[in-house]
Amino acid sequence: MTQPSKCINYGPLRGLIGNWEGDKGVDIAPEPEGAETNPYYESLRFEAVGDVTNAGEQTLAVLSYRQLVRRKVDDEIFHHEIGYWIWDAAAETVMHSLAIPRGVTLLAGGTHKTEAD
Template sequence: MSAPTSSPTVTRVRGPQKLGPLTPLVGEWEGDAGLDLSYHNQDDETSHTSYFEKAAFTPIPIQENGQQVLWGLRYSMTAWRHGEEAMDPFHDEIGFLLWDKVRGQVIRNVVFGRGIAILAGSGARPEDRVLHFDATPGDPAYGILQNRYLLERAEIRDFTSTFTFHDDGTFGYTSDLLLRLAATGVEMHHTDENTLHRVRRYHPSAELG
């Protein structure tokens, strides 16, 4: 009879976990398996770009909006094309990830260096291992803003993104921008995905391996 197969070790986080489902993100991360699918203006074609990425998620003070209480993280994600790690990054974003425990909502407030601002979110539970962040232009709560040039040349019609926490301690994300491209006259999905591993824990004693 064969020996029983051991189950994967799940990383468990100690403490009050006031960040709810955002708790596993605290720290600094790197990922070398990034893949971007986008339209390249100079080549007039849609193609893939592989990339290396760094990310950091740092707790912020409790935010109080009247009766609303939000716990959150300040974050940044920066990516370099493979072979250009010593050069300027090709993608950079900063923002906040917020947890509204009472309403059961996760919120992603993100600004891209291209002149795009998105407030995205969805329902979530404290124990969720998959988080969704969705936004639509014109939505009064979870909406999208972009500069006038992009609105004319690459209008964003929809934004969806997912964070997934894996049993091995890594986390992966997918991101999808539905664009109406003036150059081609059609809509296309600009997608990004990567898996990152933690390289620095801000509170080393807070977790059990």
């Protein structure tokens, strides 16, 4: 794993930075004649973007990411996702924006309380 910059507070996102891989996934797609199952493997890459200022008042720590998911049987990509994970330390808010090539986008957010040391 690469180490994030020590001067930027990535909060709960800090542990995501780096490359992640898994090979134990199973995609289950319901079909009229029964479920179709496809084993898959995936890779995710999270990179520290740094901090950004929004409207001069809000400072956000940002990670960009890319996820590729491939079927084991033919090595074809069946899911490709890009986006950002964002930490607003002042508001204790985590945000996630993503896009996939089928024209689907999403922005979600929630609160995160950091436990005192």
